[in-house]
Amino acid sequence: MREIKFRGMVINGEWCCGNLSIIKKRIKSMGIDPGSYISNKAGVPFAYRVRPETVGQFIGLKDKNGREIYEGDSILYDRNIAPSIDSRKYVVKWEYSKFVLTNSSETIDDFTSDIIEVIGNIYENPELLEGAE
Template sequence: MNKPKFRALNKKSNEWVYGVPIPNGLSKRVFMICLTLDVEIAYPLEQLHDFCVEVIPETIGQYTGLKDKNGVDIYEGDVLVYDAPKKYAHRRSMHEIAYADGRFFWKFLDLIFCQSNILYRDGYLVIGNIHENPELLSGVE
């Protein structure tokens, strides 16, 4: 069974952290437990706070379970480009990865959802994400 995997930007260091988000219903603060949760490892509850990091809520993205052509994990919020061979350069396109209705979708950079689920295709490269590279949303590389 695949365990959900998330990433978010650490609020203090602005670096990516990985784990499981813990929303706080009493405030807008969100924390991430930065642990690898395995059945062989048990963490004492009194030490869990040592693994909590406050994150920027808007940057939380779930791992899609897919990798790009270079083996890089693809997360919600990543921007991918289809690295088409030269003879198909007219097919070069950029997409944001989004999550809706329990599925990951390609989202064209004009912010219209593609009508199909993400299907793995060779040739896609992660070129950034919408949080660190907002200029990609305007199609500027």
């Protein structure tokens, strides 16, 4: 079974990973405002408020370099390892109950992590989207 965790960008621009909580209304007794929060296993008060648009789920795989892959990551197929595939950029997305790699011309829903490399993400590196969306 894969580990369920999320990544999100904290308001100051740093990234954090852990459990996701979405607070819909203010919790006065704890001083918590509505928003998206990522915390470690200890939970509140060790939670970081994150930008909701940057939240992405860990897909349960690591790339060829051992880096965890999250929804919203920009991916490059390694042409040297998979010569039958052109080196192309993709974005990791959740579609129809599964994670896929997608770009403007195709969607790959069956892939192995040993031939792909995380090269950035759509939030910090929007220029990588050229050719990927």
